[in-house]
Amino acid sequence: MDTELDFYSRPQRLTPECFQAWTAMKLAAHESGVTIFLISAFRSIAYQHQLIAKKLAAGQSIDTILQVNAPPGFSEHHTGRAVDIGTFNCDALVEEFDKTEAFQWLNNNAEGYGFSLSYPRDNCFGIAYEPWHWCFKKC
Numbered sequence: 023m024d025t026e027l028d029f030y031s032r033p034q035r036l037t038p039e040c041f042q043a044w045t046a047m048k049l050a051a052h053e054s055g056v057t058i059f060l061i062s063a064f065r066s067i068a069y070q071h072q073l074i075a076k077k078l079a080a081g082q083s084i085d086t087i088l089q090v091n092a093p094p095g096f097s098e099h100h101t102g103r104a105v106d107i108g109t110f111n112c113d114a115l116v117e118e119f120d121k122t123e124a125f126q127w128l129n130n131n132a133e134g135y136g137f138s139l140s141y142p143r144d145n146c147f148g149i150a151y152e153p154w155h156w157c158f159k160k161c
């Protein structure tokens with residue numbers, strides 16, 4: 023289903039359960055004075071493909087790209103259950119997100135809403151540390 027518009031005013035899509043959980047979590051964060059917002063949610067396989075093609079065209083090697091972007095068909099964003107989260111005073115999708123109040127809050131509270139960090143530091147998937155990427159897993 024469609025979510026609120028993201029930071030860049032694009033509509034995003036999530037599964038209804040995930041969207042509900044995200045909304046509840048966002049409100050709870052706001053109540054404790056922490057701002058979190060959607061940077062991106064669902065991505066189609068075609069979009070993921072474009073993203074990678076664009077980086078290849080810009081001269082990045084496929085190895086470098088696949089450290090940060092899952093190959094088309096393998097991204098958790100295809101499931102409609104993953105969200106990239108941002109906050110104020112922090113660039114989008116940077117490791118420094120883990121120094122923010124928002125990240126602290128998520129660390130302490132996100133689990134209660136069914137969200138967990140997909141790619142912690144030194145994760146077993148060989149994917150770069152992504153403190154902003156949280157996946158909804160409660161069934």
Ligand SMILES: [Zn+2]
Binds near residue numbers: 099104105154155156
């Ligand atoms: Zn992500």
